[in-house]
Amino acid sequence: MKLFFRVFLFIQLVTLPLRAQYMVQGxxxxxxxxxxxxxxxxxxxxxxxxGMTDNNGRFSFKTCRPEATLxxxxxxxxxxxxxxxxxxxxKFNIALSPATYALDEVVVKPKRxxxxxxxxxxxxFVRKMIEHRDDxxxxxxxxxxxxxxxxxxFAINNFDSLKQQKWLYRKFKFLTDYVDTSAVTGRxxxxxxxxxxxxxxxxxxxxxxxxxxxxxxxQAGVDEMLSRQGMEQAISVTMTDVxxxxxxxxxxxxxxxxxxxxxxxxxYKYYLxxxxxxxxxxxxxxxFVPFNSESFGFTGHLxxxxxxxxxxxxxxxxxxxxxxxxxVDYMKIEQNFDRAENGTRQLLNESIxxxxxxxxxxxxIYAKRDVYYRNYQYEPDDKARQAxxxxxxxIEEASASGYSEAYWDAxxxxxxxxxxxxxxxxxxxxxxxxxxxxxxxxxxxxxxxYIPAPKEKEPLFYIGMMNTTISGNTLEGVRLRAGGMTTAWxxxxxxxxxxxxxxxxxxxxxxxxxxxxxFHKKKEYANEFPIHSLKLRYLSDVNQYGQHYLYTSxxxxxxxxxxxxxxxxxxxxxxxxxYTNEFHxxxxxxxxxxxxxxxxxxxxxxxxxxxRNTYVKSISTGELxxxxxxxxxxxxxxxxxxxFPVSLDAPVFSxxxxxxxxxxxxxxxxxxxxxxxxxxxxxxxxxxxxxxILKAGKVWNKVPFPLLIIPNANLSxxxxxxxxxxxxxxxxxxxxxxxxxxxYYLNGWLFNRIPFxxxxxxxxxxxxxxxYGNLSDKNxxxxxxxxxxxxxxxxxxxxxxxxxxxxGIENIFKxxxxxxxxxxxxxNLPDMDKSGLRISLHMTF
Numbered sequence: 001m002k003l004f005f006r007v008f009l010f011i012q013l014v015t016l017p018l019r020a021q022y023m024v025q026g027x028x029x030x031x032x033x034x035x036x037x038x039x040x041x042x043x044x045x046x047x048x049x050x051g052m053t054d055n056n057g058r059f060s061f062k063t064c065r066p067e068a069t070l071x072x073x074x075x076x077x078x079x080x081x082x083x084x085x086x087x088x089x090x091k092f093n094i095a096l097s098p099a100t101y102a103l104d105e106v107v108v109k110p111k112r113x114x115x116x117x118x119x120x121x122x123x124x125f126v127r128k129m130i131e132h133r134d135d136x137x138x139x140x141x142x143x144x145x146x147x148x149x150x151x152x153x154f155a156i157n158n159f160d161s162l163k164q165q166k167w168l169y170r171k172f173k174f175l176t177d178y179v180d181t182s183a184v185t186g187r188x189x190x191x192x193x194x195x196x197x198x199x200x201x202x203x204x205x206x207x208x209x210x211x212x213x214x215x216x217x218x219q220a221g222v223d224e225m226l227s228r229q230g231m232e233q234a235i236s237v238t239m240t241d242v243x244x245x246x247x248x249x250x251x252x253x254x255x256x257x258x259x260x261x262x263x264x265x266x267x268y269k270y271y272l273x274x275x276x277x278x279x280x281x282x283x284x285x286x287x288f289v290p291f292n293s294e295s296f297g298f299t300g301h302l303x304x305x306x307x308x309x310x311x312x313x314x315x316x317x318x319x320x321x322x323x324x325x326x327x328v329d330y331m332k333i334e335q336n337f338d339r340a341e342n343g344t345r346q347l348l349n350e351s352i353x354x355x356x357x358x359x360x361x362x363x364x365i366y367a368k369r370d371v372y373y374r375n376y377q378y379e380p381d382d383k384a385r386q387a388x389x390x391x392x393x394x395i396e397e398a399s400a401s402g403y404s405e406a407y408w409d410a411x412x413x414x415x416x417x418x419x420x421x422x423x424x425x426x427x428x429x430x431x432x433x434x435x436x437x438x439x440x441x442x443x444x445x446x447x448x449x450y451i452p453a454p455k456e457k458e459p460l461f462y463i464g465m466m467n468t469t470i471s472g473n474t475l476e477g478v479r480l481r482a483g484g485m486t487t488a489w490x491x492x493x494x495x496x497x498x499x500x501x502x503x504x505x506x507x508x509x510x511x512x513x514x515x516x517x518x519f520h521k522k523k524e525y526a527n528e529f530p531i532h533s534l535k536l537r538y539l540s541d542v543n544q545y546g547q548h549y550l551y552t553s554x555x556x557x558x559x560x561x562x563x564x565x566x567x568x569x570x571x572x573x574x575x576x577x578x579y580t581n582e583f584h585x586x587x588x589x590x591x592x593x594x595x596x597x598x599x600x601x602x603x604x605x606x607x608x609x610x611x612r613n614t615y616v617k618s619i620s621t622g623e624l625x626x627x628x629x630x631x632x633x634x635x636x637x638x639x640x641x642x643x644f645p646v647s648l649d650a651p652v653f654s655x656x657x658x659x660x661x662x663x664x665x666x667x668x669x670x671x672x673x674x675x676x677x678x679x680x681x682x683x684x685x686x687x688x689x690x691x692x693i694l695k696a697g698k699v700w701n702k703v704p705f706p707l708l709i710i711p712n713a714n715l716s717x718x719x720x721x722x723x724x725x726x727x728x729x730x731x732x733x734x735x736x737x738x739x740x741x742x743x744y745y746l747n748g749w750l751f752n753r754i755p756f757x758x759x760x761x762x763x764x765x766x767x768x769x770x771x772y773g774n775l776s777d778k779n780x781x782x783x784x785x786x787x788x789x790x791x792x793x794x795x796x797x798x799x800x801x802x803x804x805x806x807x808g809i810e811n812i813f814k815x816x817x818x819x820x821x822x823x824x825x826x827x828n829l830p831d832m833d834k835s836g837l838r839i840s841l842h843m844t845f
Contacts, residue, residue: 027056151195154192216403246258255689257298294324299320331355353366469481477505481502497516510540513537529643546730568603592627694738694739705787732773
């Protein structure tokens with residue numbers, strides 16, 4: 001018995017620290033909106049066990065207690081208290097009810113929801129708010145100015161001790177010195193990018209104008225590998241200033257219905273909640289949630305003053321948890337307002353907190369943008385008058401990027417923690433490790449397509465583009481290419497660019513040599529906005545007739561796979577002198593003097609009809625081209641060699657005229673060609689948007705087919721704008737045309753209403769593009785014996801336009817778009833595709 005007791009006592013002592021542990025987990029939601037409640041306090045009463053809900057409203061923690069009292073509480077909701085038995089049930093779904101309130105003798109208590117628009121006091125309240133939303137608007141004043149301090153941080157989210165032990169971070173133990181804690185989520189963060197801005201905003205009602213005068217700017221972090229100008233433009237349309245009083249709020253390159261939109265009563269459910277005090281003033285809590293939680297809107301609260309002015313003192317908005325939006329796992333907007341002595345509405349500060357995730361079940365990236373405003377004034381001073389006299393919208397001092405830490409400490413509107421501003425020091429330590437140094441170099445090449453040389457920062461020269469190094473076509477066979485370009489760090493006014501290419505089938509060297517003088521001092525690249533330059537350019541390369549590469553290079557290896565044989569290829573040489581001048585208004589003018597030589601090949605012979613069918617080796621033209629373009633408020637992402645629009649909201653108008661005279665500069669033909677174009681994105685609020693591209697052109701003279709209008713055929717399996725997916729190269733010859741390219745992105749408006757499909761978060765795409773062309777008798781070799789014979793397979797259009805239509809699904813796995821395209825006209829021509837699948841990588845929010 002003694003032995004048994006000793007053994008029993010020993011087991012008890014050994015197992016004492018190993019008592020049974022139970023997992024307590026669940027989700028907390030709003031009883032009315034059914035949306036998760038993030039960062040809600042969850043704990044066991046009388047203990048230190050518990051925590052906070054995450055951004056999905058979920059919580060989990062361990063306890064050894066078989067019985068305890070669970071307490072859940074957050075501001076604006078009734079406290080939840082319940083006796084639980086973790087040993088029996090450990091998963092809980094809790095709906096917190098908002099507090100009961102009274103307003104104008106109408107009492108509303110949360111019950112099982114049956115939302116009604118008619119006779120709803122909240123709806124009537126919102127209707128009056130919308131009617132009075134322009135009251136006391138600062139934009140109704142003739143002038144205003146304000147000082148701005150803006151900071152933005154990107155950080156690795158939830159950088160806890162467990163993550164610090166992962167192989168990816170284990171080599172960099174010093175990173176723990178830079179870990180900070182989020183004031184919003186309470187989670188540990190490792191900042192990897194930090195941006196700060198000190199500026200003054202100016203507004204003038206008539207003539208309408210907005211300016212920003214940047215006094216100081218700085219940045220540090222992993223995004224230094226990308227173009228500074230490009231990143232600023234991308235951020236400006238991703239996490240931009242929010243105007244609550246507009247119908248639509250632009251964020252993440254999308255438009256979301258504002259809770260004060262004129263469509264608000266049809267889009268949102270509104271609830272009048274508790275009366276609370278905000279900044280010492282009594283306000284009613286107006287809660288709102290979209291009727292369809294997958295649509296592009298917000299959930300949140302407007303705290304509205306109870307003084308008949310319908311003045312919003314504070315706004316808190318989130319994305320619905322089920323919203324059909326990519327990569328954004330959580331988003332919160334907070335705004336605080338005040339009034340000037342004359343009643344004018346003044347935004348005091350704005351905060352946008354976002355958590356990005358490329359894939360589910362990851363912690364992702366934390367981003368926070370804070371903007372603080374002060375010193376509102378409503379009478380213009382000398383500097384304001386000076387700002388409105390300048391052409392640029394953003395005026396930046398030459399010394400804006402060179403200020404010391406002491407300057408920033410003295411001029412920030414708020415205090416900033418040392419860990420927030422030490423990203424540059426952390427990056428310097430990281431780059432001292434070869435494994436990180438070379439990883440960053442490789443990523444930079446993948447993102448930009450260029451290799452910087454001879455040094456990583458402030459390179460004098462870029463080698464590339466790398467995706468054009470090897471390619472191929474029917475005329476050249478395997479094609480190798482190598483090239484590069486200089487940067488502003490070598491010379492801020494003079495830039496060189498070029499490449500050499502060689503085809504192993506035609507054994508011919510091709511190339512480009514370009515020298516450009518900029519009248520403006522550049523910061524990085526020659527094509528920074530605004531361009532004011534004189535460029536000398538010589539090109540000798542192949543000419544793929546009927547294939548115009550508008551947003552990529554013809555050597556792009558990813559376009560090598562063709563749906564049919566690519567055998568409409570000749571040679572072309574161009575010597576050009578181009579003057580370009582871009583204005584801050586969005587207007588630009590470009591004048592080009594060009595010597596052009598089109599050379600035939602065995603694939604595209606130039607055969608002049610007649611008694612002997614004479615073979616012509618080449619034709620020459622001496623051209624003068626004038627191009628006018630107007631794109632007000634255009635925003636684009638800047639790369640080393642090109643610009644890509646980050647927003648198509650701005651209209652783009654273009655007009656081009658090219659002329660040549662026979663005998664001038666060795667020209668063989670008199671030639672006039674005029675082309676006009678229009679492009680714009682049209683938003684339909686909650687119903688998606690449509691991209692529209694319209695073009696028309698005419699050749700006015702009698703010319704051979706290399707100088708005619710050849711529609712842009714897309715022979716690849718990818719989706720390319722302004723091209724025809726089922727048309728053959730050189731299928732149609734025209735000397736006048738009108739074309740359209742219309743694509744309607746529904747943003748999931750239909751799929752979000754289908755139970756199974758809405759979980760996939762697919763989005764619908766409808767497209768229709770076409771061309772109405774004509775070839776006059778003077779340019780038709782069937783009627784003119786002195787013209788070149790058309791290549792085999794080329795024809796002319798009748799009175800029917802060429803039309804193709806597509807139905808597609810985008811957002812497949814968040815990155816893929818698949819279209820099925822039908823050719824609707826000219827379906828009986830030989831060797832043509834009537835329909836087919838087309839794909840593209842389309843990463844979008």
